[in-house]
Every structure is written in C-alpha cells, then in structure tokens.
Amino acid sequence: MSGTSKTAVLDYGSGNIRSVERALATTGSSVVITSDFEVAVNADGLVVPGVGAFGQCMTGLRAIRGDEIVAERLRRGRPTLGLCVGLQILFQCSTESAGVQGLAIFEEGIERIPASILPHMGWNLVDAAPGSRLFDGVEDERFYFVHSYGRLQQQSNAALPDYLPSWSEHGARFLAALEFGSLSATQFHPEKSGDAGLHLLENWVRSWR
C-alpha cells in the first residue's frame, strides 16, 4: 500500500486514549481518534482500547455501535487490535459483569484471576505463541499489565484454526495476547510498555501496512 496508512483509535469514553494515539504515532502511521462509524469501519487499522469494568466498556461500545464496527471489520478482514478490556470484550461474558453479553467472537468467558494479590499490576513476561507476528523481536521482553480479570488457560478449549494465543502468569496462566486472522488483542498495555510496547505496535502496523 502506498502513502501513509491510517489508524483509528475508537473513542467510546474509555480511559487515557491520548497515550494510545501517541504510541501509534511513533510507528509512522497517521492516527485519528474517532467514534464515527464510517471512519472506524474504513480505517486501515482500528485500535479498540478499554479500561474499567467489562460491563461499562460494553455499554460505551454499544452506544457508538462499536459492536457493529468490530463485526463489520472482521467480516471484511480489516486489522483490528483490542487493548486490555478491549481483549476481554471479544469473549462471550465476564464474571466481573454478570448478565452482560460481550462481542462473543470467542465462545468463552472472562474470569477473576485466582491470585493472592490483585490487581495484577506491573511488568510481566509473555510466553509468545510460536509464529506470533506481534511478538516478533520482543519475545523476551516484559509488558505492563493492570487487570484483575482474564481468560484463564486451564478453562480454555479454544481450538480454532489460525488462533494464536500467547500466555502470561499471575496466580494462574491467563491469555496475554491473541492473534486470529485480522483480529489481534493484548491484555497488557503496549502503549505503557516502553520500547517493547512500541516495538509490538510497530509489528502490528507492519503486519498489514
């Protein structure tokens, strides 16, 4: 593709998205923050950030038809990256917000992490999936996590073709990142993970630019 690629950061009232914008800008992509349906659907890459509770995020997302935006991008095979709760909402539900339906792209649930100290806060390692493009060159680096819920490995039965899960551990092994066709997501915050995080975002942009 010629010219500068355009990445949109979906704004649905969730947290410090300026830092996501700044981090993406370091990859050379032109970045817009948007809650507009057409802009979000048509951007070359879309980042779906997420902080706070699962239920709150889903409410905010639906208010701007974010559920339809993500579904439409998936259908068209357009690159989409979920961050933190932006990973969790790809699943069916979460014990954090009982009764709230997620995007249900994966038919599994998010659960509270069984650890003696929560939130899981700080820099942790990731067991990158073999063949992962996101972690290429940063397999041994630490990334910044802050969360109390996650997709637990022991409960996981995902055997979808082309599904690449990467795992981390705090009390139990949980999903640190996933790559599934045009869809990627990280439980950690690459925009807060120093040089390693910037490298990962560059990997993501490079995978489709």
Add this chain to the structure above:
Amino acid sequence: MKVAVRVIPCLDVKDGRVVKGTHFRDLRDAGDPVELASRYGSEGADELTFLDISASEQGRATTLEMVKRCAEQIFIPLTVGGGIRSKEDVDRLLRAGADKVSVNTAAIIRPELIDEIASTFGSQVLVVSVDARRESSQSSGFEVTTHGGRQSAGRDALSWAKEASERGAGEVLLNSMDADGTRDGFDLEMISLFRQELSLPLIASGGAGKIEDFPRAVEAGADAVLAASVFHFGTVSIDAAKRSIAAAGQIVRLPSQD
C-alpha cells in the same frame, strides 16, 4: 513467570518545579519535572509518580500543564496525586495524560470519594496514598496523617488501608512519615505488617537513602518501591536500585541486551 518489582521515581512538584525536603519542609529545588520525567523514562523507571504539593490554584493549573508535558515524554504509566477532591479532578488529570491518580487527605475526610472514583474510572486508576507514622495508641501501632504528615487523622493506618481496599482502591502507596526524608531506610516493620494484611499491590515509600534499602523493602513485602531525592540528586540510579533488587533474588525489569 512473575510480575517484576517496580521501581518508581517520584516528583514532588510545587508551582511547576520539582522540590524535595525533609518531612515536607525545608524544600530544595530539584529540577524541571519534564526534564526529569524524560530522564527517568529513558533510565528504565517502571512508572513515574507526580505529586503536586502546590498550595494555590495557580500552582495547580501550572501542574496540569506539567502533567501534559510529562505524559508526552514517556511510554510508562504516570500517576498523579495532590489536591484531588472529586471525580472531576480525576477526569481532568486522566485527560491531561495521567494513567492513575493518587488520593490522600480528601479520601480520609470523605471516604466515599474512593467508591466514586473506582466505580467511574475503575480500580486500576486509583492509588490510595497512606501517610502513616508510628503511634502506639493505635491497634496496628501506626496512625494515618493528613496534610502531608502535619496532622493526625486520629485513626489507625492499617484499618484505613483495609477500608480503602474494600471501597475499591487499586493500590496502596504506603508512605512512612517517620522515615520520609531521613534516608535511614524504609520502615520495614510497617511494610511487612501491611503486606500481610492487604491483598492489593503495595508501594513502599519514605526513607530510601542507599542502594541496600531497596532490596530490603522488597524482602519485607513491597510490590513496588518509590523514592524521590536519592534519584533526583543522583545518590542511587534507577538501574543500580534494580540491580541490587535482582541481586537479592527478586525479579525486576532490566533493559534488553541488544
């Protein structure tokens, strides 16, 4: 696979300048916050904390501008504290680029502030800062103070930390008022006691003076160690603090080898 101990430099900012004194008095100039933020970001700090100790509205406005400029310098989490009394204050700081906020006196005066912030922005944004000092009449042996350690809040520091946790705090910043600024080391007994009784991450603060103080605080149970003047004045570098924690068998994030 284990989460690394965080080493956090703290900028005490008054009217746009970084200052440091003993027991919040005799303040000395320690530099420009934006320059320091940038330096610590590149030196491998795991997070940065920015405490506004300005007394005036004008000072606070200057600070908001400083937070914006600091946030532009770094790709690590930024916590901002000082003078936060409402959800609106939190919203303003998050929009300026803060990832977390730390509340102290206002939450002691009106504990519901913790519930309000946690339910609006999530627990992960909220650090409850507990300025504690030894007081034998309290059941834990520590009392909580307000106004930068100048006033007793008349309540037990540990029971306050537990209440803050139940109300939705995401972390506790435990600052020893006895040790603060002395450079005689962290209050290890206090760290150990709080670690045993709390189930959220604990940041130890107050008293760091030499490299060996850092691994001791971690062994006592701190999940993160915070210091100001030893870093600002170059007594201990971020890297040296991390390497001494690593040498004691604890896990830290070190720069990659390439």
